[in-house]
Amino acid sequence: MTKESLVRTTLLAAAIAAGLLMPGAAALAQSAPGDSSQLDDLKAQLAALQAQVAQLEQHQATAAAAPSGDASKRLDALEKLVNDTKISGVSFVDFTNIDQTNRGAKTAASGDGLDVKRFYLSVDHRFSDIWSANLTTDFNYTAVTGQTQLFVKKVYLQGTFSPLATLRVGSANMPWIPMVEDWYGYRFVENTLVDRMKVGNSADWGAHLLGDNGTLNYQVSAVNGGGYKNPTRSDHVDFEARVGIQPIKGLLVAVGGYDGDLGKDTATTPALHTARRYDALAAWNRDGLRLGAEWFRATNWQNVATATTDAATGWSLWGSYDFGRFAAFGRYDRSKPSTTLDPTRTDRYWNTGLAMPFGKSLRVALAYKDDHLANATTLDMHTREVGLWGEVKW
Secondary structure, eight states, X not given: OOHHHHHHHHHHHHHHHHHHHHHHHHHHHTSOXXXXXXXXXXXXXXXXXXXXXXXXXXXXXXXXXXXXXXXXXXXXXXXXXXXXXXXXXXXXXXXXXXXXXXXXXXXXXXXXXXXXXXXXXXXXXXXSSSEEEXXXXXXXXXXXXXXXXXXXXXXXXXXXXXXXXXXXXXXXXXXXXXXXXXXXXXXXXXXXXXXXXXXXXXXXXXXXXXXXXXXXXEEEEEEOSSOTTOOOOOSSOEEEEEEEEOSSTTEEEEEEEEEXXXXXXXXXXXXXXXXXXXXXXXXXXXXXEEEEEEEEEEESTTOTTSSSOOEEEEEEEEEEEEOSSOEEEEEEEEEESOTTTSTTOEEEEEEEEEEEEETTTEEEEEEEEEEEEEOSSSOEEEEEEEEXXXXXXX
């Protein structure tokens, strides 16, 4: 018999006894005066029985309100799961007008449209003070292609052993692009130089060792090379590394590099060339002022599997100042996408705008962007874009 059943049985017996005693008490009340002592004893017994019934009722109510041992354990486990798990998200949205011409004639990319360029949904879970895990999905839609995509950008197991020793295994941030994005601060308006020129990946599958103690930061990644959308393997892993120094608060000087075959070296189709990239960055971010200068040189990034060789180089300058209620920003990029095969090809890009925060979760920028890609013969692509760009975080 369970504890609850026993309590219910006891209450029932007490109630029955009280019911039997009540008529007896009434009969004695009508009896002779000599029986008054028996009546007093019976009343005392009845009062004691009623007190016991009240105690049993209170005990049953308390037991019903309090969870059992197993239920309490389950509640504690659920509370721990909630406390150790964090769900967050970031979305880049824009509504703009694009005016694109090629050798003076408008292209199909021209017009008005709404783009959800990125929608990241992240789940972080901590198993202990050392071990944790991350899952980040990515969704995007572009009016130019009229297509949506949903895929996993990051999923990794992380071990944090010290400020200078964190290990991530899986698809995780690469050393260069995410770091530059943090210092630039306006990724929702435009991706940074290496990413925009398509000579690098922001995340990839592999093993990543990183650390930051406030003065020194670094990351070394051994990856498949195909990027987070392509987890297939090749005969050799690729390597990307970065080291940065912050001699004073707010100032960063960093260099980095990449070496590999971009996941294109297989047993049936060997790579013909090695893709390499060299990076440098000097940036300032303090008291609302951001300044930055980035440079890269990449070789054979588009020619790993071709007989020809090529190289690309470029630099970027940016600046912004936060006035409190709004911030003003601007940027200028200049690149040579093909220094060997098409040495006259040049890409000139610039933007400028004003950004305004709406609470802690939303920033909206009114901006203008201008990109001119041309060579000396057949290419003259000019893209002008104006409108609103938004960043939503939670």
